Amino acid sequence: MGENPLRDEPDRPLSPPSAEELAATAHTLRSRSAAWRAADRGRALTAFGAAVARAEDLLAALVADTGRRAESELELRAVAATIDRWVRQAPALLADRPDEPAEIPGIVVGGEVVPYELVGVISPWNFPLLLGLIDAIPALAAGCAVLVKPSELTPRFVEPLMRLVPPEVPLRVVEGAAETGRALVGLVDAVVFTGSVATGRQVAEAAARAFIPAFLELGGKDPAIVLAGADLDRAASAILRGGTANAGQACQSIERVYVAREVFGDFLALLVAKAAAAPAGPLVRTGVIPEHLADAVARGAVVRTGGRIERRDGWHWLRPTVLTGVDHTMRVMTEETFGPILPVMPFDGVDEAVELANDSEYGLSAAVFAATEQEARALASRLRVGAVSVNDAALTAFVHEGEKHSFNLSGLGGSRMGPASIGRFVRRRAHLVNRSPRSVWSV
Template sequence: MNVRNPVTGRIERPLAPVPPDRLAGVAAELRMMAPAWRDADRGTLLSRFGAALAADDELLAALVADTGRVAESLLERQIVAGLIDRWVRQAPALLAPPAEFPASLPGVHVGGDLVPYELVGAITPWNFPLLLGLIDAVPALAAGCAVVVKPSEVTPRFIEPLMRLVPDGLPLRVVEGDGATGSALVDLVDAVVFTGSVPTGRLVAQAAARAFVPAYLELGGKDPAIVLAGADLDRATSAILWGGTANAGQSCQSIERVYVAREVHDEFLTLLADKAAQVGLTCEGGPIGPIIAPEQPDVLAAHLADAVAKGAVVHTGGEIERHGGGHWCRPTVLSGVDHTMLVMTEETFGPLLPVMAVDGPDEAVALANDSVYGLSAAVFAATEEEARAVAARLHAGAVSVNDASLTALVHEGEKHSFRLSGLGGSRMGPASISRFLRRRAFLVNRSDAADPWWHATKE
């Protein structure tokens, strides 16, 4: 495999997967570091790492080279620095031993402690290399685990500058590799976290089951947005346009389908298309970056061709463009869509916004729930109460109310993925650190009664 520049389309170097024996050596090295790390001042080392990361321009340049985008890379670095700071502040209280309490059995008290997994493996995708490389690694480190990360083979440039920032004593290693590397990693760790597609997630889960280690999966999405009749259409169109086209739509929580009350559909569509037409490509000075993964242009082209063949109308964009050797897609607004089309049912992972008219909240909810995915969603209404009532009916782990794709920016809300969008404990919020801890109970008998319940024995 080769490392491709998404802006120029050129192959820049071959991929250099870590050899299997070296990967095993990395795992063994991290296991040796784990006991000292559990007793270390973890907050100080993590804070040092976060400060270095926030200020390092070589890391930023590598992210830009990996993805071809600038604004999102700056935001990504900022979010990761904030993520580290938040875990440094929150972890001590979350890691406090559970309070002791009396059991139902007289004289017995229940206490306990929290035991981190020794080594956690993270297999991460290409759309946000730094953020998704560290979003699980940081709480695992804060919990006292050692961590090895295998990012996507599509975006490996950031690995080297990131590893230069890791302080001595911090048991974090990020390794270059492909699918075989990720597969080998599962057999070397005590718990695995995976972010990526549903088919690969199934393989990771099966491998983890064979290795008898827990797997936490964050998989695909086909996020709906619902716009009710009384919603602020200016606000809704701006939010949905950002939610569907930020990072060129290459986000698991991107808005990928929009259901609009029929009485405001035409006004919404006109406003959305007018705004979308003003959002340009980064190669022209706009905010929309290139299509990063080499196979993704074919997916977008197939979804567009299928929609148009079945009667969809393209209002903006609608083509895969070539500029400087890279692939690009402008914000694309479609109408006349329905659930016979791929663009309404399969994950697109691009800046496509298909808009469908619906006859009221019941139809909107039914269509929004007509999906194998359940990652997140958005609802816009005249009042928060009206939006919340609809949100409570959606099969999705997080619902943005009168906004879109807030899960990209707000990581404090605990949530679970529904359906094929994932498996395991919450990645977000304080509870997410518990994925990397086992609870151990101490059952202490303080009774002074002689033989209180045991079999009677002779003196």
């Protein structure tokens, strides 16, 4: 059924394809890839983006599954902007390599890109539309056909989205749970997965058995570091927003905060005041949030604001929650929480701040606040993460130009961000041309 247990009313049942139907869909998409490579992909994708941007039924479906409107409106705009960006950038990034002379006289080297025929995408529930398409769009722009399996917790957007796909675009989004995702991996030429480390391992193992590349964007436990000379009001506002937007249900959310001891009290007062005035957010899943809160309190943490999950309007809600008295013996400081919880801990000296921030099995991103950019960037260079927001937080949610790679268990494979990310979906074929009158093997 794929029911979301957090809703009071029953969720609609899933309509997953059978194994035979999924295989047939993959075969059909693959057979369309050659025509798609020769098509005017920019025109078709632009039409798709324009349709998504104004699709009220698509917006309504997202709101019904997630309980939030502003973030769902942002998803529609973000998808349209992503399409526009790739339509503009893809032609130059995919251009054939011009002939260049090799070191051996008479030999020139050229080349071309060869898109994977069929790319599979397995996406999560926290931003159903955006994360369902953030990799599908550059793959389509590269000339691939794409098969997407989004989360079974948020499936309502699939039907209205598919009505918007132009007939020439080889994109199919199918409903289904874990078994559909497992079957998908064996049918595609490359797979992109966004989700938990545990499931990411399974996808990577299945991809290895199928001998296809896997690109994994996994969990995070992003730290924010506030140095003594930072603008504390700015830091408190950015960290609050960076840790509680979408009720903290984002991989790049700030989930732990380290503050220089000499400004700890002043920063905490600002953060608590701002958090107390902020609204609660609906939780698509409570997940481990109750366990992390209970564990922290049992070990001596103090709840400064929030901390109680409420039930209303058919959803669970949690106000921004600030914790103090925390340390790394607590799960809330070491495991991904995926909720609007900000545990705040003092540090003595930059070396300790770096040690605490790097004491994690994750390495997705981080934030640093300092008096000067130079000071912040010096600290940023010591953090084992793929991206650092300087004097702001969670900038990777908005800034897609920065190429980055995940550290530790936060992911594997090429960058999702930056112009180079489209390279995940093509292979390079070299043309080695001998223009001299003799073979290099001639003696």
